[in-house]
Amino acid sequence: MAFIPHTEADVAAMLAAIGAAGIENLFDEIPPDLRVKSLAGVPPELNEMEIGRLMTERARTDGAPLSFIGAGAYEHHIPAAVWAITTRGEFYSAYTPYQAEASQGTLQLIYEFQTMIARLTGMEVANASMYDGASATAEAALMAVRANRKSKSARILVPSTLHPHYRRVALTTAANQGLKFEDLPYCTAEGITPAASLARYDGQDITALVIQQPNFFGRLEDVDALTDWAHARGALVIAVVNPTALALLKPPGQWGSRGADIAVGEGQPLGVPLCSGGPYFGFMTTRMEHVRQMPGRIVGRTLDVAGHPGFTLTLQAREQHIRRAKATSNICTNQGLLVTAATIYMSLMGAQGLARTAAAAHARTRELVAGLTRVPGVHLAFSGSYFHEAVLQLDRPVAPVLKSLSNRGILGGLDLSGYFPELGNALLVCATETKTSADIDRYRACLSEVIQAARAA
Amino acid sequence: MPMPEKLIFEYSHAGRGASDQWPRDPGPAALADLPAKLRRVRPPELPEVGELETVRHFTRLSQLNFSIDTHFYPLGSCTMKYNPKACNQYAMLPEFLARHPLAPETHGQGLLACLYELQEMLKEVTGMQSVALNPMAGAHGEFAGVAMIRAYHRARGDLKRNEIIVPEAAHGTNPATATMCGCAVREIPVDAQGDVELTALAAAVGPNTAGIMLTNPSTLGVFERHIGEVARIVHQAGGLLYYDGANLNAILGKVRPGDMGFDVIHMNLHKTFSTPHGGGGPGAGAVGVGARLAPFVPIPLVGKDGERYRWLTEADLPQSIGRLSAFMGNTGVLLRAYIYMRMLGREGMQRVGEYATLNANYLLARLQAAGFAAAYPQRRASHEFIVTLKRQARELNVTAMDFAKRLLDYGFHAPTTYFPLLVPECLLIEPTETESKDVLDAFVSAMSQIQKEAEQEPARVTSAPHTMPVRRLDDVRAARQLDLTWKPTAQS
Numbered sequence: 049m050a051f052i053p054h055t056e057a058d059v060a061a062m063l064a065a066i067g068a069a070g071i072e073n074l075f076d077e078i079p080p081d082l083r084v085k086s087l088a089g090v091p092p093e094l095n096e097m098e099i100g101r102l103m104t105e106r107a108r109t110d111g112a113p114l115s116f117i118g119a120g121a122y123e124h125h126i127p128a129a130v131w132a133i134t135t136r137g138e139f140y141s142a143y144t145p146y147q148a149e150a151s152q153g154t155l156q157l158i159y160e161f162q163t164m165i166a167r168l169t170g171m172e173v174a175n176a177s178m179y180d181g182a183s184a185t186a187e188a189a190l191m192a193v194r195a196n197r198k199s200k201s202a203r204i205l206v207p208s209t210l211h212p213h214y215r216r217v218a219l220t221t222a223a224n225q226g227l228k229f230e231d232l233p234y235c236t237a238e239g240i241t242p243a244a245s246l247a248r249y250d251g252q253d254i255t256a257l258v259i260q261q262p263n264f265f266g267r268l269e270d271v272d273a274l275t276d277w278a279h280a281r282g283a284l285v286i287a288v289v290n291p292t293a294l295a296l297l298k299p300p301g302q303w304g305s306r307g308a309d310i311a312v313g314e315g316q317p318l319g320v321p322l323c324s325g326g327p328y329f330g331f332m333t334t335r336m337e338h339v340r341q342m343p344g345r346i347v348g349r350t351l352d353v354a355g356h357p358g359f360t361l362t363l364q365a366r367e368q369h370i371r372r373a374k375a376t377s378n379i380c381t382n383q384g385l386l387v388t389a390a391t392i393y394m395s396l397m398g399a400q401g402l403a404r405t406a407a408a409a410h411a412r413t414r415e416l417v418a419g420l421t422r423v424p425g426v427h428l429a430f431s432g433s434y435f436h437e438a439v440l441q442l443d444r445p446v447a448p449v450l451k452s453l454s455n456r457g458i459l460g461g462l463d464l465s466g467y468f469p470e471l472g473n474a475l476l477v478c479a480t481e482t483k484t485s486a487d488i489d490r491y492r493a494c495l496s497e498v499i500q501a502a503r504a505a
Numbered sequence: 506m507p508m509p510e511k512l513i514f515e516y517s518h519a520g521r522g523a524s525d526q527w528p529r530d531p532g533p534a535a536l537a538d539l540p541a542k543l544r545r546v547r548p549p550e551l552p553e554v555g556e557l558e559t560v561r562h563f564t565r566l567s568q569l570n571f572s573i574d575t576h577f578y579p580l581g582s583c584t585m586k587y588n589p590k591a592c593n594q595y596a597m598l599p600e601f602l603a604r605h606p607l608a609p610e611t612h613g614q615g616l617l618a619c620l621y622e623l624q625e626m627l628k629e630v631t632g633m634q635s636v637a638l639n640p641m642a643g644a645h646g647e648f649a650g651v652a653m654i655r656a657y658h659r660a661r662g663d664l665k666r667n668e669i670i671v672p673e674a675a676h677g678t679n680p681a682t683a684t685m686c687g688c689a690v691r692e693i694p695v696d697a698q699g700d701v702e703l704t705a706l707a708a709a710v711g712p713n714t715a716g717i718m719l720t721n722p723s724t725l726g727v728f729e730r731h732i733g734e735v736a737r738i739v740h741q742a743g744g745l746l747y748y749d750g751a752n753l754n755a756i757l758g759k760v761r762p763g764d765m766g767f768d769v770i771h772m773n774l775h776k777t778f779s780t781p782h783g784g785g786g787p788g789a790g791a792v793g794v795g796a797r798l799a800p801f802v803p804i805p806l807v808g809k810d811g812e813r814y815r816w817l818t819e820a821d822l823p824q825s826i827g828r829l830s831a832f833m834g835n836t837g838v839l840l841r842a843y844i845y846m847r848m849l850g851r852e853g854m855q856r857v858g859e860y861a862t863l864n865a866n867y868l869l870a871r872l873q874a875a876g877f878a879a880a881y882p883q884r885r886a887s888h889e890f891i892v893t894l895k896r897q898a899r900e901l902n903v904t905a906m907d908f909a910k911r912l913l914d915y916g917f918h919a920p921t922t923y924f925p926l927l928v929p930e931c932l933l934i935e936p937t938e939t940e941s942k943d944v945l946d947a948f949v950s951a952m953s954q955i956q957k958e959a960e961q962e963p964a965r966v967t968s969a970p971h972t973m974p975v976r977r978l979d980d981v982r983a984a985r986q987l988d989l990t991w992k993p994t995a996q997s
Binding site: 050051052053054058059061062063065066067068071074075076077078079082083084087088089090091092093094095096099100102103104105106107108109110111112113115117119120121123125127129131132133135136137138139140141142143144145147148149150151152153154156157159160162163164166167168170172173174176177179180181182183211213214216217219220221223224225226268271272294295296297298299302314321322323324325326327328329336339345346347348349350351352353354356357358359360362363364365367368369370371372373374375377378379380381382383384385386388391392394395396397398399400401402403404405407408410411414433435450451454459462481 | 509510512513514522523524526527528529530531535536538539540542543544545546548549550551552553554556559560562563564565566567568569570571572573574575576578580583585586587588589591593594595596597598599600601602603604605606607608609611612613614615616618619625626628629630641642643644645647648652655676677678680681682683684685686687688690727728730732733756758759760761764765779781782783784785786787788803826827828829830831832833834835836837838840844846847848849850851852853854855856857859860862863864866867870871874884885909910913918919924938939940941942968970973974975976977978979980982983984986987988989990991
């Protein structure tokens with residue numbers, strides 16, 4: 049029991065070797081008044097069949113609704129091979145690859161991952177991953193303060209069109225290190241951050257500008273103008289990007305005349321299931337000149353004593369187990385298993401498969417927007433092109449509409465009224481390649497019924 | 506010896522692809538609305554490979570790894586116990602995998618019930634008042650813990666407290682975390698028996714003390730016997746106590762950090778609660794707090810109103826340190842920990858600490874009998890212990906690193922080496938409760954055999970490993986001639 053293989057004879061022989069009368073004696077250095085009296089709050093044990101039944105019932109309770117929610121986590125088809133290999137014990141139950149000779153599989157895979165992510169973002173180097181897209185964005189802000197030696201202000205400009213949860217995570221993470229995050233307004237007609245709106249910062253010391261592409265509304269920012277604006281003023285550019293979209297959109301390494309300085313993003317779309325928010329992984333890339341300011345693990349290729357190539361963790365002098373209080377971050381892990389899934393996913397998809405995924409998702413979102421805006425009282429909130437998801441405006445509060453839809457097994461999107469009250473009854477919707485025309489039509493028909501019923505009431 | 510495997514890029518052929526896995530092409534008209542200046546001009550150079558060669562490549566890579574499923578991993582401080590298959594299977598039920606993080610609570614009562622009960626069970630086994638599950642790794646939990654300590658002092662208007670005390674043997678994450686939270690770090694020594702030097706502690710605390718970060722049992726593999734006194738000194742000085750849960754497996758079911766006087770704890774669910782390490786993550790670093798820090802826990806938590814579960818957010822916890830992840834942390838990892846805890850139940854939970862300690866003390870006794878020197882021979886081992894090879898290094902010129910590498914040839918993952926730094930030539934060994942006596946005996950035989958080799962044929966040991974896919978790697982070259990991404994021209 050408890051996955052403990054000991055027989056009574058084993059225990060007796062082991063205690064004899066130790067010279068202890070019983071297992072209890074092994075705890076004789078612990079003051080008796082500290083010993084646990086009871087764990088009554090933990091239920092009795094379940095065997096495998098019983099826990100299987102319980103979990104299956106709980107999963108069934110959650111159901112399988114038809115979802116049109118995006119907002120930073122996207123439902124894509126995941127090839128069967130991805131998790132069949134990822135859950136092999138040799139990947140799943142391996143430790144961090146500190147012992148390089150016994151971890152060449154994981155290390156080589158990370159090196160392949162770093163290469164793929166660098167190519168996808170058009171950047172020079174990538175690390176072995178961060179916790180998620182939000183924490184990678186927060187770490188990028190901290191990194192920018194270290195990397196931009198000319199700037200003394202630690203001021204980071206953050207568009208209001210950045211995912212609101214990312215902004216919150218950046219605040220939590222960097223609040224005690226003196227970083228100042230300043231919100232940039234967005235154009236409520238277009239849903240983007242106009243470069244002209246930055247004029248009021250001209251002549252000021254700005255450490256970095258964050259640019260999310262596509263932004264939280266699904267709108268496409270003028271990344272070239274924003275990047276050039278920042279660079280002309282000595283600020284670094286932190287790109288926050290969707291990896292699927294990068295198959296079709298200009299990569300951060302090519303933004304403006306010099307390219308972004310740090311590019312991060314949520315890796316979940318690359319073969320990771322939605323799973324209520326995690327585990328996902330964040331990716332982080334930069335220019336070679338900033339590599340020593342990058343947090344997290346990095347794998348490099350080197351030679352062994354016999355002159356054969358092999359892989360190892362490198363630049364560890366940045367990390368907490370060597371540098372302790374002077375480390376670039378306290379991060380010690382990466383999200384290895386998710387990187388495994390993503391590397392297999394990117395191999396199976398290739399540039400062409402990824403581009404098709406992005407194009408198919410975009411086509412479905414356009415079809416969704418076209419369908420839903422045929423419903424009276426529903427229109428597109430912003431003019432201009434969007435990618436992957438879009439904001440709709442309804443003629444009535446969004447929450448009751450979403451509730452009625454969810455009663456019909458449809459998750460109709462994310463209500464933005466709590467995040468962006470100035471947008472009124474705004475709803476963020478998303479469709480990926482996993483949705484069919486029939487799914488979209490079902491949503492349209494239900495929305496039409498719900499709104500008509502609400503009008504009649 | 507397993508053959509090294511070429512890079513996936515080297516399998517690539519223009520025009521090849523696993524096209525059965527791709528969606529249908531919507532055609533160029535689907536993209537007509539995207540402005541040309543925002544489009545990518547050249548496609549990214551990802552590999553062009555078929556499904557079978559992809560499957561073979563990554564399967565072969567997996568075979569170059571050691572893992573718990575294939576090898577014994579006596580890695581001190583890492584708790585590499587068996588990851589039950591049921592935990593994976595039932596956390597990956599299709600409804601759990603498909604659920605969107607922003608789906609309404611009505612479509613998540615099953616998940617939320619699991620997370621709520623996990624919070625409750627973790628409170629019970631740690632003796633804490635409130636638990637937040639969202640930190641995504643141990644270091645992330647540490648960050649949350651120290652950020653809460655700072656928020657607590659700040660909320661009281663006690664603005665000077667920005668010093669964190671750590672014992673010199675602490676994990677590197679402790680001082681790094683203190684720095685990330687804007688604190689100065691003050692290290693204090695431990696005595697010859699491995700306990701914190703109380704006089705040094707008493708001298709270190711004062712009006713600037715935010716708190717102390719402690720691991721108990723310590724990284725030296727022994728229980729901090731003066732923990733009551735440590736708690737009294739720190740609390741009297743106005744500081745709080747942080748418990749680094751790295752070694753919780755040692756005391757699970759036997760002692761609770763809350764009862765020892767700790768105000769905040771992070772738990773490595775990937776250690777004590779057996780979620781997989783995944784080759785370096787995902788972990789999960791849930792935090793537990795006492796009453797004083799309860800208002801500051803990171804959101805979201807799971808609450809219960811009557812029979813309904815719901816997320817607790819800023820509205821419920823206005824003093825929260827805030828969000829640590831875009832959504833709810835590593836939810837799938839939390840489900841695995843939940844399943845593990847339910848399978849163990851309260852009886853199993855108590856056996857964990859007992860058998861982890863039995864295995865460690867047995868292995869220590871056997872290794873001592875075989876002539877190896879314990880770093881703290883007069884102390885009980887906790888769930889782990891330190892062997893020092895300083896004699897072998899001095900007399901035979903064979904180091905702890907050499908033993909570690911030679912163990913790989915014998916089919917054992919190396920113990921933790923050169924940590925903690927204050928013990929010379931050390932191996933920190935943690936067998937965990939899931940290993941059988943047979944495995945421990947085989948490990949002792951391997952160590953004895955390597956000792957014999959070190960005496961008779963030291964080059965065999967100092968040049969190990971001999972049977973791995975690669976020999977010892979040139980780390981200096983790796984750091985000086987950075988090769989971090991593959992370039993066709995740099996092919997070797």
